[in-house]
Amino acid sequence: MLNRSLVSITDFNREEYLKVLSVAADFELNSYQNLLQGKVIATLFFEPSTRTRLSFESAINRLGGKVIGFSDSQTTSVTKGETLNDTIRVISNYAELIVMRHTLEGSARYASEISRVPIVNAGDGANQHPTQTLLDLYSIQKTQGTLENLKIFMVGDLKYGRTVHSLLMALSEFNTTFYFIAPDELKMPVEYKLHLEKKGLKYYESKELEGSLGEADIIYMTRVQKERFSDPIEYERTKNAYVLKDSMLCGTKDTLRVLHPLPRVNEIHPDVDANPKAYYFQQTENGVYIRQAIISLILGLK
Amino acid sequence: MKDKKLEVSALKDGTVIDHIPADSLFKVLSILSLQKIEGMITFGTNLPSKRLGKKAIIKLSDVFFKDKDINRIALIAPDAKLNIIKDYQVIEKRIVQVPDEITGIVKCVNPMCVTNHEKVPTRFHVLDKKQMKLRCHFCEKMTDKEHMQIL
Numbered sequence: 001m002l003n004r005s006l007v008s009i010t011d012f013n014r015e016e017y018l019k020v021l022s023v024a025a026d027f028e029l030n031s032y033q034n035l036l037q038g039k040v041i042a043t044l045f046f047e048p049s050t051r052t053r054l055s056f057e058s059a060i061n062r063l064g065g066k067v068i069g070f071s072d073s074q075t076t077s078v079t080k081g082e083t084l085n086d087t088i089r090v091i092s093n094y095a096e097l098i099v100m101r102h103t104l105e106g107s108a109r110y111a112s113e114i115s116r117v118p119i120v121n122a123g124d125g126a127n128q129h130p131t132q133t134l135l136d137l138y139s140i141q142k143t144q145g146t147l148e149n150l151k152i153f154m155v156g157d158l159k160y161g162r163t164v165h166s167l168l169m170a171l172s173e174f175n176t177t178f179y180f181i182a183p184d185e186l187k188m189p190v191e192y193k194l195h196l197e198k199k200g201l202k203y204y205e206s207k208e209l210e211g212s213l214g215e216a217d218i219i220y221m222t223r224v225q226k227e228r229f230s231d232p233i234e235y236e237r238t239k240n241a242y243v244l245k246d247s248m249l250c251g252t253k254d255t256l257r258v259l260h261p262l263p264r265v266n267e268i269h270p271d272v273d274a275n276p277k278a279y280y281f282q283q284t285e286n287g288v289y290i291r292q293a294i295i296s297l298i299l300g301l302k
Numbered sequence: 303m304k305d306k307k308l309e310v311s312a313l314k315d316g317t318v319i320d321h322i323p324a325d326s327l328f329k330v331l332s333i334l335s336l337q338k339i340e341g342m343i344t345f346g347t348n349l350p351s352k353r354l355g356k357k358a359i360i361k362l363s364d365v366f367f368k369d370k371d372i373n374r375i376a377l378i379a380p381d382a383k384l385n386i387i388k389d390y391q392v393i394e395k396r397i398v399q400v401p402d403e404i405t406g407i408v409k410c411v412n413p414m415c416v417t418n419h420e421k422v423p424t425r426f427h428v429l430d431k432k433q434m435k436l437r438c439h440f441c442e443k444m445t446d447k448e449h450m451q452i453l
Binding site for chain 2: 085103104105127128
C-alpha cells in the first residue's frame with residue numbers, strides 16, 4: 001500500500017483489506033499516536049461533506065498531523081475557473097497526501113494520475129467511497145468476529161447505492177451469501193450479480209423486508225431516495241415497505257447487527273436505536289480508526 | 303479521343319483499407335489522422351457491398367500501420383480488412399482487432415464523468431469485444447454499443 005492511492009475498493013486486495021483492518025484494531029486500542037508529527041495532509045472537499053471530513057481530520061489530528069484544505073470549493077480558485085488538474089498539481093506540492101471529495105465521477109482516479117502524492121478518495125459522486133467500505137468491513141468483522149461465510153442482507157436502494165456495490169465487491173472475497181431486498185425499480189444491477197456468479201457465491205433476491213430476516217448476520221440498510229423514482233406515486237407506495245422497525249428484529253439472531261452508512265432519513269425507525277442490535281452509531285466511530293490505518297499504511301508509518 | 307475516365311492507379315507500395323462502413327469513412331480518416339499525411343490518398347465511398355450494403359475503401363500510398371494504430375478503427379469499422387502492398391503485390395492481409403483499451407475515441411455515456419467536464423482524454427477498458435462493452439477508466443460506468451458516441 002506504500003505510496004499508493006486508494007481510489008476504488010478494488011485497488012486493494014483481500015490481504016490488504018485484512019491488513020487495514022488489523023492496523024485499525026490497533027488504533028482502536030491506542031488512537032493517539034504521534035506518527036504524523038511534522039507532516040501535512042490536505043483535505044480537499046470540492047463538495048461539502050461534514051461527517052466524512054471531520055472523520056478524516058479527527059484521524060489526522062489524533063496522529064499529530066497538520067491539516068490544510070477547504071470544506072467547500074466556493075471559497076477557492078475553482079470559482080475563478082481553475083481546472084481540477086491545476087488545483088491538484090499545485091496542492092500536491094504542499095502536502096504528503098491528499099484526501100479529496102468531488103461531485104464528478106472519476107475525479108479521484110484522474111487526480112491520482114496527475115498528483116505527486118497519493119490520493120485517498122473520500123467520495124467521487126455516485127462512484128466510489130472506499131474508506132466507507134473499509135469501515136463497513138471493520139464493523140462487520142468486529143461485531144461478528146470474522147468476515148468469512150456470513151449472511152449479509154442489503155436493503156433499500158441497491159441500484160444506485162454506491163456503498164452497497166463497493167461492500168459487495170469487498171465481501172465477495174470472503175465467501176459471503178447475499179440477500180438483496182429492494183423494490184423492482186431499485187434492484188441490484190446485473191453486473192454485480194454476474195460478478196457473484198463468477199465467484200461461485202450464492203445470492204437471493206426478494207421484495208419483502210418483513211419476515212425475511214431470521215438468517216441474517218448483518219442487515220445493511222440504505223436510503224430509498226425520492227429522486228430515484230420516475231413515478232412519485234410508486235415512491236409513496238414503496239418508501240414504507242423498506243423501513244426497519246424494532247418489531248421486525250424479533251426472532252433474529254442474537255449476534256445480528258444493523259448497519260447503515262448514514263445519514264438516515266426514515267428507513268430505520270427510531271425505535272430500533274435502543275435495540276442492542278443497532279450498530280450504526282458505533283459504525284461511525286470505527287471510521288476514524290480505519291482512516292488512521294489507511295493514512296499511516298500509505299505513508300509507510302505502520 | 304481520349305477516354306474521360308478517372309484513373310485510379312494501382313498502388314505500388316502502401317495499404318488498402320477495405321470494408322469500411324460507408325458512413326464511417328470520414329471518422330476513420332480522422333481517427334487515423336490521415337489529414338496530416340503528405341502522401342497520395344485515394345478513397346471511394348458508397349460502393350456496393352454484399353455484407354455492408356454500402357462500403358468505403360481507402361488507398362494509401364507509402365503508408366503502413368502499426369497494429370496498435372490501426373486497431374483504433376475497430377470500434378467503427380469492425381469488418382475492415384487491410385491489404386499491405388509492396389511492389390504492386392499484396393504481401394499481407396490483416397483484419398482489425400478490438401484493442402483491450404481505447405483512448406480518446408469514444409465519449410463516456412455518464413454525464414457526471416470527469417472526462418465530460420475537464421480536459422481529460424477518455425479512456426476505456428474493453429470488457430466484451432463482441433458486444434463492445436466498455437468500462438470507463440475514470441468513472442467506472444459502462445458504455446455499450448447502443449449508447450456509444452464517437453468523439
